[in-house]
Amino acid sequence: MNIVKEKWPEIIEHLRVEHELSNVSFHTWIQPLKVYDVIDNTVFILVNMNASVEYIEKKYLLPLKVCIAEITGTEFEVAFLSEDDDRIDELQNMAIEANQKKKTKSAAEKAGLNPKYTFDTFVVGGNNNFAHAASLAVAESPGEVYNPLFLYGGVGLGKTHLMHSIAHFILEQNPKKKVLYVTSETFTNEMIEALRMGKTPGNESSIEKFRDKYRNNDVLLIDDIQFIIGKESTQEEFFHTFNHLHTSGKQIIISSDKPPKDIETLESRLRTRFEWGLIADISAPNYETRMAILQKKIELDHLEKYKIPNDVLEYIATNVKTNIRELEGSLNKLIFLYKLDKNAPIDIALAAEALKDIISSENNREVTPELILDIVSEHFGISVKDIKSNKRNAEIAVPRQIAMYLIRSMTETSLKAIGVILGGKDHSTIKYGVEKIASEIEEDEVLSNTINIIKKKINPA
Numbered sequence: 098m099n100i101v102k103e104k105w106p107e108i109i110e111h112l113r114v115e116h117e118l119s120n121v122s123f124h125t126w127i128q129p130l131k132v133y134d135v136i137d138n139t140v141f142i143l144v145n146m147n148a149s150v151e152y153i154e155k156k157y158l159l160p161l162k163v164c165i166a167e168i169t170g171t172e173f174e175v176a177f178l179s180e181d182d183d184r185i186d187e188l189q190n191m192a193i194e195a196n197q198k199k200k201t202k203s204a205a206e207k208a209g210l211n212p213k214y215t216f217d218t219f220v221v222g223g224n225n226n227f228a229h230a231a232s233l234a235v236a237e238s239p240g241e242v243y244n245p246l247f248l249y250g251g252v253g254l255g256k257t258h259l260m261h262s263i264a265h266f267i268l269e270q271n272p273k274k275k276v277l278y279v280t281s282e283t284f285t286n287e288m289i290e291a292l293r294m295g296k297t298p299g300n301e302s303s304i305e306k307f308r309d310k311y312r313n314n315d316v317l318l319i320d321d322i323q324f325i326i327g328k329e330s331t332q333e334e335f336f337h338t339f340n341h342l343h344t345s346g347k348q349i350i351i352s353s354d355k356p357p358k359d360i361e362t363l364e365s366r367l368r369t370r371f372e373w374g375l376i377a378d379i380s381a382p383n384y385e386t387r388m389a390i391l392q393k394k395i396e397l398d399h400l401e402k403y404k405i406p407n408d409v410l411e412y413i414a415t416n417v418k419t420n421i422r423e424l425e426g427s428l429n430k431l432i433f434l435y436k437l438d439k440n441a442p443i444d445i446a447l448a449a450e451a452l453k454d455i456i457s458s459e460n461n462r463e464v465t466p467e468l469i470l471d472i473v474s475e476h477f478g479i480s481v482k483d484i485k486s487n488k489r490n491a492e493i494a495v496p497r498q499i500a501m502y503l504i505r506s507m508t509e510t511s512l513k514a515i516g517v518i519l520g521g522k523d524h525s526t527i528k529y530g531v532e533k534i535a536s537e538i539e540e541d542e543v544l545s546n547t548i549n550i551i552k553k554k555i556n557p558a
């Protein structure tokens with residue numbers, strides 16, 4: 098019950114005492130008042146047929162507002178209604194709507210959702226438009242179109258934001274839907290805990306409770322699935338959860354840092370299932386999208402008052418390229434530094450100060466054989482697994498030799514170690530590959546350009 102309704106007898110008693118109302122005034126005007134409803138921040142009070150709304154409004158509106166604030170500790174607006182007031186129908190609709198909103202909110206809270214991660218706050222660009230469209234389609238028709246929906250992409254690029262958006266959308270349409278969002282880490286921890294508890298006398302049912310929690314859903318969203326990979330019993334449990342939900346037509350949404358085909362230790366039966374539905378990737382945003390994300394953040398966090406000059410935003414968008422969390426973090430840091438020293442204007446110098454750690458980590462990341470393999474695989478659109486394989490077709494063999502060459506020339510790794518990294522090749526195979534590419538780039542301009550582009554991707558500084 099709302100606090101005003103609950104404390105109404107106390108409120109009117111307070112009014113009587115504070116304003117020294119006579120018995121007759123109190124019984125005629127105040128005691129018959131009833132709290133009709135409290136919607137958002139307004140208390141609607143129903144005035145008895147025999148009394149005049151205008152008179153009560155004039156004489157008691159202000160004193161009542163004060164008493165409500167004093168007794169409840171919260172300031173409310175007050176509006177009086179007569180019993181034949183036309184607004185009553187309207188109010189009923191408003192009350193239903195407000196109630197619906199409250200239910201959606203608590204359903205969203207229960208589902209573990211961040212209220213800020215909705216489709217409205219998600220900026221769509223070339224890097225994510227396919228994932229966005231797929232997510233919206235799933236949100237509009239859960240269990241009916243793409244099941245599972247598998248979203249993948251690098252760190253901080255919006256996978257979680259999109260997953261939460263789907264869940265919010267579904268709950269707004271129907272707050273009764275059972276929607277559960279968890280990270281695969283939570284899934285793992287809860288499963289381990291359930292198994293542990295199950296071993297204590299009297300707790301045999303804890304694994305059943307765990308299963309109920311995950312299987313009794315209309316929509317299950319599992320974020321960062323890569324954490325369960327390689328953990329045998331968790332994978333096994335997830336496999337059964339997946340099958341249970343999928344065969345009952347329930348929607349499953351999974352996110353990961355890689356597509357299923359590149360998750361090396363993923364059991365093949367899970368991999369096949371992940372590939373049943375739709376796989377959508379999110380890549381790093383381009384400059385225009387980065388600018389749009391910064392503008393959106395300014396609008397959502399009400400940062401207009403800082404009047405951040407455009408060249409400062411351009412500076413941030415130019416320098417923070419690969420992680421949207423860092424892009425947002427840069428803006429926060431800029432405001433933080435400005436508040437710290439109000440004399441410093443918000444200019445490029447302050448932005449450079451705010452970005453100094455991020456820029457150095459983006460541009461001076463350590464060049465490792467793994468990084469080179471990732472970038473070569475991304476460049477040629479083949480998997481790291483294929484690069485490490487023994488496949489001899491040119492689409493794979495040439496990128497493999499390029500990877501050998503780049504690892505050898507850009508890191509201190511020995512030929513023998515490169516052989517181990519590349520899936521157990523011997524030293525002479527690596528030597529041959531490295532020398533072949535080194536001599537070909539002298540004559541083949543296209544190859545030489547390709548290698549330069551990949552080198553830039555590996556080390557943009």
Ligand SMILES: Nc1ncnc2c1ncn2[C@@H]1O[C@H](COP(=O)(O)OP(=O)(O)OP(=O)(O)O)[C@@H](O)[C@H]1O
Nearest residue numbers: 218219220251252253254255256257258390421422
């Ligand atoms: N397209 C977008 N529009 C607006 N904000 C975005 C967009 N993409 C990401 N963000 C914001 O960037 C931050 C990081 O996004 P999110 O947590 O969804 O990334 P993630 O891909 O799940 O990262 P991780 O791999 O670390 O789990 C969030 O604050 C999110 O709101």
